[in-house]
Amino acid sequence: MSDLKPSSRRKAKPQITASLSPKPARQPKPVDKATVLEIFRRFEAANPHPEGELEYVNSYTLLVAVLLSAQSTDVGVNKATRALFPIADTPEKMLALGEEGVRERVKTLNYFNTKAKNVIAMSKRLVEEFGGEVPRSMEALTTLPGVGRKTASVVMNIAFRIPHIAVDTHIFRVANRIPFVNTKTPLETQGPLEKLVPDEFKLHAHHWLILHGRYICKARVPECARCLINDLCRYPAKTL
Incomplete structure (x- = not known):
């Protein structure tokens, strides 16, 4: 039996716990230039002459x-x-x-x-x-x-071998997972990404990133165990 008199009882305030409203995970900072360089060195070593998968004749x-x-x-x-x-x-x-x-x-x-x-x-x-x-x-x-x-x-x-990185959903995902950039849309990703990639890798960067996103760094479950840059990537939800 409580030792409080009826007139002195107070309703307990509901406890709000952190588990009810968790803070979103913070996006890692983009990797430094030395890491960018090493990432593309590995992509080149694994696939020196990448090609797109669309078929065409001219x-x-x-x-x-x-x-x-x-x-x-x-x-x-x-x-x-x-x-x-x-x-x-x-x-x-x-x-x-x-x-x-x-x-x-x-x-x-x-x-x-x-x-x-x-x-x-x-x-x-x-x-x-x-x-x-x-x-x-x-x-x-x-x-x-x-x-x-x-x-x-x-x-x-x-077609013209003039370096550009066309940012589709795969490249957008990879660029923000590694991350090379912290961006919200593919459109705002292209400019910063093209500036970031070292000149010697710019021509093939589009192919390396899209193939990596399509076959390794997949949307639902990335295959981090097969990833050749998993020790350099800062993605917090790795599947290693």
Whole structure:
């Protein structure tokens, strides 16, 4: 029995514990320049000549393939373009095939109606304004229908060997896990990442990072035990 008189009893205040509202984990600081250099040295040693997985025959078909790859896998795009590129590997041939012909061959891809429309509109612009050639500048490429900065960066890097890092979801994830950068969107990641990568590695950095994100540093469960930079990475949720 309590020794407090009824008039002197007070209601106990509810206890708020830390477990009810945990603080979010703090993002690690980006690695230093020496670590960045060692990371890319290891990527180069493991894969000196990395290549993209999209199939193409020239700069135009590369542009089309990258345009088609939005919200689709490279495997899916390759299956579609194997029926498309043998009969339409130039803007002129693509225009002759027509939007309906393109649509029929890419209908297995997400947003195939919009993509077919953009392929035809882009091809028309190339013929009318660029003599049927793919322009070699970011500014010109990004004026084409369906071509954003990421698509243009891939074409500049692969077709013309002008270093650019096109930040997709894989590269965004890897860059923020290691971390090279602390950013909130892929768009704001490209500039800082391109400045960070040493010049001698810039041409292949795009491929190394995307392949690393696709096959090792996976979104749900990264395979840290197989990672060749796991001793350099600061990701707090490693699966070692």
